[in-house]
Amino acid sequence: MSNLATKAAPSRTGTATGHSKDGAATKGTRLVKRRSVTHKQVRAGWLLLTPALLHSTIFISVPTIAALFLSMTDYNFSGDWTWVGFDNFVELMGDQNFKTAFVNTVVYALVVVPISMGLALLIALGLNQKLRGMAFFRTAFYIPTVTATVAVATVWLWIYNPGAGLANGALSFFGFGPQPFLSSPDAALPSLMLVGIWQGLGAKMVIYLAALQGVSRELVEAADLDGANRWQVFKHVKWPALAPAQFFVLITSIVGTFQVYDLVYVMTKGGPGISTNVLVLDIYNDAFQGMRLGYASAETVIMILLISAFIIVGRKLQGADKSE
Amino acid sequence: MKKNALTVLAMSAGLALTLGACGSSSAADSSGGDPATATGSLRVMIPTYPLSNEGKAEFQKVVDDFNKTYPKMTIEPDFVTYDNMNEKISTSIASGSGYDVLVTGIGWIQPFAAKKVFKDLAEVGVTREDVSTNTVEAMLPAVTHDNKVYGYPLIADARAVAFRKSAFIEAGLDPEKPPTTMAQLKAAAEKLTKRDAAGTITRPGFDFWAASGAYRQVFTTFLASTGTPLFKDGKPNFNNEEGVETLEWMKSMVNNVQSFGQQNSAKKPLVYTNEAPMGMVGGAVDCSEKGIGQANCDDLSFFLLDNGAKAEFVGGDIASIGAKTKNSQAAWTFIESLTKPEANNAQAKLNSKIPATKTTAETGQAQSNPLSKFVAANLSHAAYEGGATNWLEVRKSFNSGLDEVLLGKRTAEEVLSSLAALSK
Numbered sequence: 001m002s003n004l005a006t007k008a009a010p011s012r013t014g015t016a017t018g019h020s021k022d023g024a025a026t027k028g029t030r031l032v033k034r035r036s037v038t039h040k041q042v043r044a045g046w047l048l049l050t051p052a053l054l055h056s057t058i059f060i061s062v063p064t065i066a067a068l069f070l071s072m073t074d075y076n077f078s079g080d081w082t083w084v085g086f087d088n089f090v091e092l093m094g095d096q097n098f099k100t101a102f103v104n105t106v107v108y109a110l111v112v113v114p115i116s117m118g119l120a121l122l123i124a125l126g127l128n129q130k131l132r133g134m135a136f137f138r139t140a141f142y143i144p145t146v147t148a149t150v151a152v153a154t155v156w157l158w159i160y161n162p163g164a165g166l167a168n169g170a171l172s173f174f175g176f177g178p179q180p181f182l183s184s185p186d187a188a189l190p191s192l193m194l195v196g197i198w199q200g201l202g203a204k205m206v207i208y209l210a211a212l213q214g215v216s217r218e219l220v221e222a223a224d225l226d227g228a229n230r231w232q233v234f235k236h237v238k239w240p241a242l243a244p245a246q247f248f249v250l251i252t253s254i255v256g257t258f259q260v261y262d263l264v265y266v267m268t269k270g271g272p273g274i275s276t277n278v279l280v281l282d283i284y285n286d287a288f289q290g291m292r293l294g295y296a297s298a299e300t301v302i303m304i305l306l307i308s309a310f311i312i313v314g315r316k317l318q319g320a321d322k323s324e
Numbered sequence: 325m326k327k328n329a330l331t332v333l334a335m336s337a338g339l340a341l342t343l344g345a346c347g348s349s350s351a352a353d354s355s356g357g358d359p360a361t362a363t364g365s366l367r368v369m370i371p372t373y374p375l376s377n378e379g380k381a382e383f384q385k386v387v388d389d390f391n392k393t394y395p396k397m398t399i400e401p402d403f404v405t406y407d408n409m410n411e412k413i414s415t416s417i418a419s420g421s422g423y424d425v426l427v428t429g430i431g432w433i434q435p436f437a438a439k440k441v442f443k444d445l446a447e448v449g450v451t452r453e454d455v456s457t458n459t460v461e462a463m464l465p466a467v468t469h470d471n472k473v474y475g476y477p478l479i480a481d482a483r484a485v486a487f488r489k490s491a492f493i494e495a496g497l498d499p500e501k502p503p504t505t506m507a508q509l510k511a512a513a514e515k516l517t518k519r520d521a522a523g524t525i526t527r528p529g530f531d532f533w534a535a536s537g538a539y540r541q542v543f544t545t546f547l548a549s550t551g552t553p554l555f556k557d558g559k560p561n562f563n564n565e566e567g568v569e570t571l572e573w574m575k576s577m578v579n580n581v582q583s584f585g586q587q588n589s590a591k592k593p594l595v596y597t598n599e600a601p602m603g604m605v606g607g608a609v610d611c612s613e614k615g616i617g618q619a620n621c622d623d624l625s626f627f628l629l630d631n632g633a634k635a636e637f638v639g640g641d642i643a644s645i646g647a648k649t650k651n652s653q654a655a656w657t658f659i660e661s662l663t664k665p666e667a668n669n670a671q672a673k674l675n676s677k678i679p680a681t682k683t684t685a686e687t688g689q690a691q692s693n694p695l696s697k698f699v700a701a702n703l704s705h706a707a708y709e710g711g712a713t714n715w716l717e718v719r720k721s722f723n724s725g726l727d728e729v730l731l732g733k734r735t736a737e738e739v740l741s742s743l744a745a746l747s748k
Contacts, residue, residue, distance in 0.1 A: 076439065183584050185731055
């Protein structure tokens with residue numbers, strides 16, 4: 001870093017050289033000053049970075065190393081534990097609970113992420129118009145995001161209630177019989193996905209809305225003048241401008257959906273059977289109900305790898321460059 | 325690979341957070357001297373007292389009683405629920421700050437005793453005879469591991485089957501002769517079930533009082549009524565003809581006399597609110613106007629299943645001493661305060677359970693309502709779950725496995741066989 005600063009210094013101070021006999025000395029003095037300032041800046045930079053580094057070390061690096069380490073032990077909260085190598089990972093490959101949780105989590109992410117992103121974009125486009133009452137609608141769409149998931153899940157439990165729920169009430173109005181939204185193994189996961197999509201709309205919508213409002217008016221007007229229709233304006237002007245927002249929404253959505261837990265815990269606890277078991281719930285159950293922290297850590301390691309893989313694929317699909 | 329080398333590696337990597345509990349045994353008892361001068365605090369984890377003003381007031385009475393013996397010691401309570409109990413215990417062990425007194429449930433004793441989380445009560449002078457003499461004798465196996473006592477029963481959560489006499493009469497059934505076998509129960513339940521024109525169940529004929537993922541205790545009860553306890557000498561005893569027949573019978577009931585996982589919003593037995601004419605109930609019913617009312621109470625009658633052996637499911641709250649406590653004598657004194665008749669009765673009332681004392685049938689709580697009177701008189705038929713040292717791990721698989729059978733996703737033989745393999 002200091003080398004780069006040293007190399008860059010002459011070009012910035014070059015105009016001063018050759019205008020006096022003491023030019024070389026002055027240049028040398030300025031270089032020393034520049035180097036001195038640079039060192040101070042470096043120190044200040046590290047100082048400012050320290051809190052974030054400490055936070056990352058304590059709350060990210062150490063737990064990650066701990067999880068990696070524990071995943072190769074049979075630690076179960078008692079005093080005795082042994083090194084088991086990759087045994088936990090081998091056992092996981094035959095664990096039906098884990099396999100179902102893995103598949104459910106991937107399916108949940110594959111369904112919830114694109115649908116919620118698409119819907120959020122549509123809503124953002126709608127809310128980006130200059131119409132009356134827009135503030136109300138923007139707030140209304142954002143409310144589920146700021147509401148505690150437990151409260152959201154409790155409300156949806158009532159909506160899905162097979163006896164007196166709103167959903168079955170609405171269906172019966174149209175002549176349909178009661179549906180076992182959460183008590184059928186086939187319907188439970190899609191029912192949870194619906195709640196997940198609904199709850200995540202607000203946060204994504206706000207990001208898209210902000211990005212849409214940042215689209216250059218001049219470019220839109222120029223496209224209009226050139227005779228572009230609405231679709232063409234969206235496709236060739238707004239959509240490219242949304243790329244950084246898309247990338248951010250994609251990454252946070254992938255991470256968020258892979259970490260789905262509280263919704264499932266409150267609404268189904270992974271049931272009926274294991275039909276809505278997801279990775280974080282399975283990790284929690286193995287760690288704190290089954291008291292197998294080593295085994296649960298192995299699941300965590302796999303989940304980290306899975307999220308990483310999804311993010312890499314997402315970046316490739318979006319053509320993200322290194323700066324993103 | 326040897327543990328010690330890895331411990332050093334782990335510690336050097338800053339993993340003390342999770343591995344702090346490894347290693348050393350308990351230090352010398354610091355409360356074993358003169359109680360009047362003993363100082364310090366006791367950490368108590370307890371699900372028995374709710375966080376209401378009434379619950380806190382009753383707990384304070386126990387603390388006051390304890391302080392008569394240990395005036396200079398303080399109590400640090402941690403009021404937990406059964407849902408977050410394992411997290412509390414595991415994280416306390418991992419952080420190295422374990423509890424001195426732990427109140428857990430039936431099914432917890434063997435796993436935690438095997439993990440050396442609980443202290444053998446013989447170390448504070450409590451014997452098997454003490455437990456069987458002073459508490460519900462049928463609960464003795466539930467607090468025993470390797471012939472040692474690791475818990476002292478406080479209150480019992482006993483279950484029975486209740487039915488509405490009026491509904492029986494309306495359906496042409498004799499309320500004086502309630503069904504007791506599974507075949508009789510199914511026939512009566514089918515008669516009592518009401519459906520709409522489309523065939524949808526509008527009033528279940530039998531309420532399992534079980535949500536999705538919670539049929540385990542019902543299965544235990546029905547299985548025990550065939551004379552087959554869930555575990556025998558710590559070994560699985562359900563992967564047999566009786567187990568398969570019981571589970572298949574349950575499957576024949578689900579979505580036939582009650583929708584899978586049906587519960588009301590209060591999660592109370594449907595019989596209390598007349599949403600079902602027959603079903604499983606807990607250990608106490610409030611017959612006052614604040615509860616279901618005297619008229620509803622008078623319409624209820626109770627029985628136990630008997631397919632060869634009467635079976636009354638019993639859960640309950642059990643007090644243990646933490647293996648690493650430095651205050652074991654004080655911890656035992658606190659447990660003694662918890663088991664005083666007045667405290668015991670208050671705990672039972674707060675939790676709609678009954679005291680787990682030898683004389684439970686004579687206690688105020690047991691005499692206060694017909695259901696408690698019934699279950700107290702039948703505690704000798706106690707059937708309970710657990711028994712294996714890995715029960716806490718097996719339990720979650722039990723919940724999901726039973727669901728899969730009841731919903732027709734897997735066969736009873738397949739699930740019980742895999743659960744038995746997991747239990748070994």
